[in-house]
Amino acid sequence: MHLPVIFTFIAVQVAAQGNPFQAPGPNDVRSPCPALNSLANHGYLPHNGKKISVPMVVKAFKDVMNVGADATTPIGTLGLQASHVLLSTTFNLDDLKQHNFPFEHDGSLSRQDAFFNKNQNFDADIWAQTLSNFDGLENATIPAAANARFARANDSFDRNPKLNYGARQLVTSFLENALFLSVLGNPISGNAPMSFVRPFFEEERLPFDEGWTRPDSETNLETLGAMTALLQLAKPEAVPEGLQIGTQSITDVLNLIDPLTGKVTTVTCALLGLC
Ligand code: HEM
Numbered sequence: 001m002h003l004p005v006i007f008t009f010i011a012v013q014v015a016a017q018g019n020p021f022q023a024p025g026p027n028d029v030r031s032p033c034p035a036l037n038s039l040a041n042h043g044y045l046p047h048n049g050k051k052i053s054v055p056m057v058v059k060a061f062k063d064v065m066n067v068g069a070d071a072t073t074p075i076g077t078l079g080l081q082a083s084h085v086l087l088s089t090t091f092n093l094d095d096l097k098q099h100n101f102p103f104e105h106d107g108s109l110s111r112q113d114a115f116f117n118k119n120q121n122f123d124a125d126i127w128a129q130t131l132s133n134f135d136g137l138e139n140a141t142i143p144a145a146a147n148a149r150f151a152r153a154n155d156s157f158d159r160n161p162k163l164n165y166g167a168r169q170l171v172t173s174f175l176e177n178a179l180f181l182s183v184l185g186n187p188i189s190g191n192a193p194m195s196f197v198r199p200f201f202e203e204e205r206l207p208f209d210e211g212w213t214r215p216d217s218e219t220n221l222e223t224l225g226a227m228t229a230l231l232q233l234a235k236p237e238a239v240p241e242g243l244q245i246g247t248q249s250i251t252d253v254l255n256l257i258d259p260l261t262g263k264v265t266t267v268t269c270a271l272l273g274l275c
Pocket of ligand 1: 031032033034035036057061067071072073075076079096097103104105106107108109110111176177179180183
């Protein structure tokens with residue numbers, strides 16, 4: 001190979017690998033969301049995890065994971081409501097651990113419930129429960145992810161005396177299932193290789209080294225709605241009667257409307273555990 005050809009080859013390899021991973025330092029903050037944390041760990045969001053605006057979130061998710069602005073704008077805007085500074089246009093990643101409003105909920109796939117005071121960081125015991133649903137599978141599939149979500153919610157029902165898990169939390173957790181299956185697998189079929197899923201949750205690292213690249217197809221509100229409906233079909237007993245999981249219920253949650261009762265969620269009702 002001629003020298004310029006070698007240099008071009010190396011440059012393409014580096015681009016395909018993306019920004020290098022750097023673990024958070026002692027003054028860096030992180031959130032309960034493995035996706036936001038991964039973006040910060042690779043420097044697509046500020047590595048210190050602070051002063052993050054909605055346009056920054058929208059650009060990073062589109063550039064790196066091909067998630068559409070129609071999904072990330074309302075999710076990011078809702079995230080702003082957790083900011084420690086009133087009416088701020090930015091938030092810090094650790095603001096998002098605020099329990100039950102606007103997002104953070106019990107029964108997560110990789111975090112303890114807030115009742116146990118550990119709802120922000122990855123928890124190996126909780127993750128082991130989730131992983132047991134993917135045992136022997138090369139890919140995380142829609143049915144296996146639906147089982148994992150259901151099992152985690154049931155574990156919280158059994159152990160957490162202050163559990164709050166209504167329609168809003170249910171739809172949010174379906175949405176999170178659909179997000180990781182779409183971004184690490186495929187926005188239509190799911191099927192995310194476990195070799196991508198594990199570093200994403202366990203190290204909050206984008207699995208470039210394992211062969212993951214930015215998905216060609218966009219993840220957006222429509223694909224997420226369709227996938228959450230498939231997740232529900234895979235585990236129909238998990239959903240209260242009258243609750244239709246899909247794009248409309250996701251949109252309701254992102255507009256702070258309870259998807260079952262139509263009641264508007266306020267900080268007061270959320271913090272009192274009444275919605
Ligand atoms: C647009 C900005 C986003 C914000 C503000 C955000 C925020 C959050 C928050 C607060 C949680 C914690 C919920 C809980 O209590 O479990 C969470 C969980 C999660 N997020 Fe994000 N998120 C965003 C986008 C995304 C995207 C695009 C993905 C794509 C992979 C994603 C994947 C996840 C997953 C898989 C979980 C569940 C973690 C678990 O259950 O252990 N998020 N997110």
